[in-house]
Amino acid sequence: MSQESATASPVTQxxxxxxxxxxxxxxxxxxxxxxxxGSQFTLATALAQxxxxxxxxxxxxxxxxxxxxxxxxxxxxxFGSVNIQTPGDEVxxxxxxxxxxxxxNLHRVKRxxxxxxxxxxxxxxxxxxxxYGPNNPLQDPxxxxxxxxxxxxxxxxxxxxxxxxxxxxxVMDRSKNMFALGLALWLYSRPMRPxxxxxxxxxxxxxxxxxxxIHVLKKGYHFGETTEDFIVQYEVHxxxxxxxxxxxxxxxxxxALGLVAASSKSELPLFYGSYxxxxxxxxxxxxxxxxxxxxxxxxxxxxxxxxxxxxxxSFGGSLGVCATSGPGLAxxxxxxGLGVMAELPLVVVNVQRGGPSTGLPTKTEQSDLLxxxxxxxxxxxxxxxxxxxxxxxxxxxxxxxxxAVHYMTPVILLADGYVVNGSEPWLVPDENMLASFPVHxxxxxxxxxxxxxxxLPYVRxxxxxxxxxxxxxxxxxxxxxxxxxxxxxxxxxxxxxxxxQRMTNLRAEKVDRVVQVMDPLVVNGDKEGAVxxxxxxxxxxxxxxxxLRLRHRDIRAGSIHxxxxxxxxxxxxxxxxxxxxxxxxxxxxxxxxxxxxxxxLLPFVPLTKVQGQPFKASEIMDAASTLLNHx
Amino acid sequence: MANQTRKPRLPPGFKAKRHNLxxxxxxxxxxxxxxxxxxxxxxxxxxxxxxILAAVQRLMPSLGVPRENTVFISGIGCSSRFPYYMxxxxxxxxxxxxxxxxxxxxxxxxxxxxxxxxxxxxxxxxGGNHLIHILRRNLDVQILLFNNQIYGLxxxxxxxxxxxxxxxxxxxxxxxxxPFNPISLALGASSTFVARTMDRDTRHLTQVLKRAHAHKxxxxxxxxxxxxxxNDGAFFSFTEKQTKAxxxxxxEHGKPMxxxxxxxxxxxxxxxxxxxxxxxxxxxxxxxxxYDETSIELASIASRMxxxxxxxxxxxxxxQTTYPTYEDRLQAQIAEVTRxxxxxxxxxxxxxxxxxxxxTNA
Numbered sequence: 001m002s003q004e005s006a007t008a009s010p011v012t013q014x015x016x017x018x019x020x021x022x023x024x025x026x027x028x029x030x031x032x033x034x035x036x037x038g039s040q041f042t043l044a045t046a047l048a049q050x051x052x053x054x055x056x057x058x059x060x061x062x063x064x065x066x067x068x069x070x071x072x073x074x075x076x077x078x079f080g081s082v083n084i085q086t087p088g089d090e091v092x093x094x095x096x097x098x099x100x101x102x103x104x105n106l107h108r109v110k111r112x113x114x115x116x117x118x119x120x121x122x123x124x125x126x127x128x129x130x131x132y133g134p135n136n137p138l139q140d141p142x143x144x145x146x147x148x149x150x151x152x153x154x155x156x157x158x159x160x161x162x163x164x165x166x167x168x169x170x171v172m173d174r175s176k177n178m179f180a181l182g183l184a185l186w187l188y189s190r191p192m193r194p195x196x197x198x199x200x201x202x203x204x205x206x207x208x209x210x211x212x213x214i215h216v217l218k219k220g221y222h223f224g225e226t227t228e229d230f231i232v233q234y235e236v237h238x239x240x241x242x243x244x245x246x247x248x249x250x251x252x253x254x255x256a257l258g259l260v261a262a263s264s265k266s267e268l269p270l271f272y273g274s275y276x277x278x279x280x281x282x283x284x285x286x287x288x289x290x291x292x293x294x295x296x297x298x299x300x301x302x303x304x305x306x307x308x309x310x311x312x313x314s315f316g317g318s319l320g321v322c323a324t325s326g327p328g329l330a331x332x333x334x335x336x337g338l339g340v341m342a343e344l345p346l347v348v349v350n351v352q353r354g355g356p357s358t359g360l361p362t363k364t365e366q367s368d369l370l371x372x373x374x375x376x377x378x379x380x381x382x383x384x385x386x387x388x389x390x391x392x393x394x395x396x397x398x399x400x401x402x403x404a405v406h407y408m409t410p411v412i413l414l415a416d417g418y419v420v421n422g423s424e425p426w427l428v429p430d431e432n433m434l435a436s437f438p439v440h441x442x443x444x445x446x447x448x449x450x451x452x453x454x455x456l457p458y459v460r461x462x463x464x465x466x467x468x469x470x471x472x473x474x475x476x477x478x479x480x481x482x483x484x485x486x487x488x489x490x491x492x493x494x495x496x497x498x499x500x501q502r503m504t505n506l507r508a509e510k511v512d513r514v515v516q517v518m519d520p521l522v523v524n525g526d527k528e529g530a531v532x533x534x535x536x537x538x539x540x541x542x543x544x545x546x547x548l549r550l551r552h553r554d555i556r557a558g559s560i561h562x563x564x565x566x567x568x569x570x571x572x573x574x575x576x577x578x579x580x581x582x583x584x585x586x587x588x589x590x591x592x593x594x595x596x597x598x599x600x601l602l603p604f605v606p607l608t609k610v611q612g613q614p615f616k617a618s619e620i621m622d623a624a625s626t627l628l629n630h631x
Numbered sequence: 632m633a634n635q636t637r638k639p640r641l642p643p644g645f646k647a648k649r650h651n652l653x654x655x656x657x658x659x660x661x662x663x664x665x666x667x668x669x670x671x672x673x674x675x676x677x678x679x680x681x682x683i684l685a686a687v688q689r690l691m692p693s694l695g696v697p698r699e700n701t702v703f704i705s706g707i708g709c710s711s712r713f714p715y716y717m718x719x720x721x722x723x724x725x726x727x728x729x730x731x732x733x734x735x736x737x738x739x740x741x742x743x744x745x746x747x748x749x750x751x752x753x754x755x756x757x758g759g760n761h762l763i764h765i766l767r768r769n770l771d772v773q774i775l776l777f778n779n780q781i782y783g784l785x786x787x788x789x790x791x792x793x794x795x796x797x798x799x800x801x802x803x804x805x806x807x808x809x810p811f812n813p814i815s816l817a818l819g820a821s822s823t824f825v826a827r828t829m830d831r832d833t834r835h836l837t838q839v840l841k842r843a844h845a846h847k848x849x850x851x852x853x854x855x856x857x858x859x860x861x862n863d864g865a866f867f868s869f870t871e872k873q874t875k876a877x878x879x880x881x882x883e884h885g886k887p888m889x890x891x892x893x894x895x896x897x898x899x900x901x902x903x904x905x906x907x908x909x910x911x912x913x914x915x916x917x918x919x920x921x922y923d924e925t926s927i928e929l930a931s932i933a934s935r936m937x938x939x940x941x942x943x944x945x946x947x948x949x950x951q952t953t954y955p956t957y958e959d960r961l962q963a964q965i966a967e968v969t970r971x972x973x974x975x976x977x978x979x980x981x982x983x984x985x986x987x988x989x990x991t992n993a
Contacts, residue, residue, distance in 0.1 A: 043985060046985070047985055047987055049987055049989065092905065101912070194985060216879035220708070240987075241989050243989050243990055244988070244989060245982060245986050245987075246985050246986060246987050246989060247982070247983075247985060247986045247987075248985065250823075257980065257981060260975075260977065261981070262979045263975055269739065271735060271738070271739050273735060283771050284970070290966075290975060291964060291965045291968035291969065291981075292967060292968050292969040292971075292972040292973065292974060292975045293975030293977075293980070294969075294975070296739055296965070298734070298736060298738060300731065300734075300764075301760050302760055304728060304731065304761075305728070305730075305731035305734070305760070305761055305764065306731075308725075308729050308731025308732045308734070308735065308761070309722070309726075309729045309732065309734045309738070310734030310735055310737075311721075311732055311735065312704070312731070312733060312734060312735030312736035312737075313735035313738070313739040314735075315722055315732070315734060315735075315736055315741070316736045316739050316740040317739075317740070318735075318739045318740075320735065325732070331850040334725050335725060335966075337725075338724060338725050342722070351754065352817050427983050428982050428986065429981065431977050431978040431981060432978075449669075450669065464831065469834065471740075472700070472702050472720035472736070472740065472743050473697065473699055473700055473720075473742070473743060475697070475698075475699040475741070476698055476699070477699070477700055478699055478718055478720050479713050479720065479721075480668070480715050480717075480720070480721035480722065480723065481721075481722055481723075482714070482715075482721075482722055482723025482724060483707075483723060483724065483725055484723060487869060492670060492715075493715060495668070539864075
């Protein structure tokens, strides 16, 4: 926490310190409501007009055995009056609801940082479950020396606050996260109103629960004001964001909105086929609420049916979309190949998670890039886009739909758990500024066959090489498509060797032509210098922060973030030679770096990490420094 | 394997007599030829698929559905080449997945007349999951399951409907597993229309297809189809003149289950069907079970007349019921939500939730 100024608060008579930025981590059992606490704190922080980035980090088990380290769920939030790019390298305040939460997260807290624990949870039983043995970490002299430790009797005070309400003990205990939230809101001078409104809505039909939670929330807040444990309150001034209307948005919400917007601006009904899979299910939940936008959501019997139905809907003239995660993308491979052959628009969103196999379902990774690129039988290229921040998911989804329709091709959009579960303040785009892309369905024959006027489904647009899209129901354009190789122009089945070569070339060339619609690359930082960092997807924040820190050290550094991973932008090659070194950080074992080396034959240096966690800016900065020192 | 019976000399359906066929369509409307594409049909000469294709093409003009509103969707296998031969919209998809693709099309375009063409391997093996779910969801589509009890396109492996002990290329010492009973499977999956017919009886085939098309909801039609290359004669005991009468009972709603030209009938002894002889004076037609296609119980019993050598195998409509289709429910839900919330406004949606405004030079 960097200190700017200190004044006395007139209300509480406590010192109020102004911070530029802070990182707070709520951690507890997966049943403790930490995700909810974190997201409510996020909302309050957004409304306080701070810039922010979040990292929800939870186990795959819904309710792992209470008190165990593997059941710990965390929500990290970095906010400030300055530009915030990442969820924070180090934690300023850890709120630990039990010993396991402390054990798992202590190493993330910076030296001198604050730790607030629910001291009632530090029982012998819980200490044993967390693996602390007989040693209570709260008595540990090193912990006491290195950190500011606040022991708060959260459980006890929550029960006392609710004792006359006739609630059973379990219900009372479940409200203790609201005490913690209230206290944290006070500590950082955030408003209580958004959380109160949320509780009123959530428990509208259960007034006793609603009132209990609101009561405890207030108790937590007032405890902060009155207790002598906390002598300092913090405030973080609004960030200087670009002018406009903002909302706090999660990646999943923004991605869903991007799809709805694309449907609206293309005038195509959205058909969304999906099979539940972490962390992509949230998109299904979001989109299923938008029925009044004509959105059809279909929860299929499996991953293959989900994409199959989307392809069927696309054949019928809808915007067919499906989303999944890595294992689901593997199951969809054959159907994506059908989409490539049938040349129908289709958007496949892959919210990547740790792999292989079931891997780390709730943790983030970027290890499906090569699967997206090459994971199909035969020569089956598709455009691949990536989303870099929660808010960017909107534009990435919109763009993916536009490309799919414009080029009549399946498109893969790579997001990941971090970007979809994370939140940030989002400058709401002006609906009128979104470029519409109305579709012109074929309505009349476009050629001759056997001397007669005929509809030829594989005659191509000369600019995009897209074939025409003729909807069933259009008289005179009856035609058949399918997975067998097509005769050029007529689309009839063909096993002719030369034709197969030609069609293979055409399909590849069509995807290559997607460079036509790409915006020019924007170099962040120095346009030439010692190091260029090239990234894709959710690493953008950490890369930008690393570039900023390098430049503060007078190192000439720049970065490029790729919206398109396939095809690579046409202007990329000209940028690369302006730097001595090129670093490619990825949350995998080096995948983009292979595509880049393959294309440019330059010595790209990988920085890889597969720990289920996003990059810290410091990790990228350190790698760049090492490269400059030893490269 | 019943190879002892005579092989057909011409592809079935190619020399059928006029009286076996539906009435000629009026000359003003579309004809069979309008529904045939210009593609050469590439099935083996003598394949049962020819007869089914011919019957479907002949039936189409009488259904009153414009050609452009008709869509044939198939998976992979011999039968799945079907859409290429129909001059309608069509899609030849991937192995087993035709029901999934048809679901997306029909759900989003309910006005289209969607037919699924599939085989025993396509529908019951690789695509088994999709089949049961399309049946359960009750999309208003017709599923034509060409059952030839063999993998033809991969050159002769046993299929999920092959009988136990089937000797094929992949089972030189005989297959080991019990076959599926597609009718029982469809009933179990809550199909709202379940029927069985055969390639060699064009009239029956046409009648059943017509009823399947008229049914509002999913129609599952199992069609016994001869693969004259890898499983020739698999159904000859049901399809050939000498044995057909004694081995088939053609079930009809409200009619007694008689067969063998009225000489035999099926009687229900409790839940157990038995064959009775109407010529020996012990039994009369009044003892025969009267078929009721609205009875799921009766349909279940009839579907299990499958592996009992003393009983004939039923052909016809086993079961029909009605409940709302998936696409109607989907569209109704969209309409209902839209009525309650109003037509979605994108600008409002983008600005929904808690927002704040940052003014210039903040």
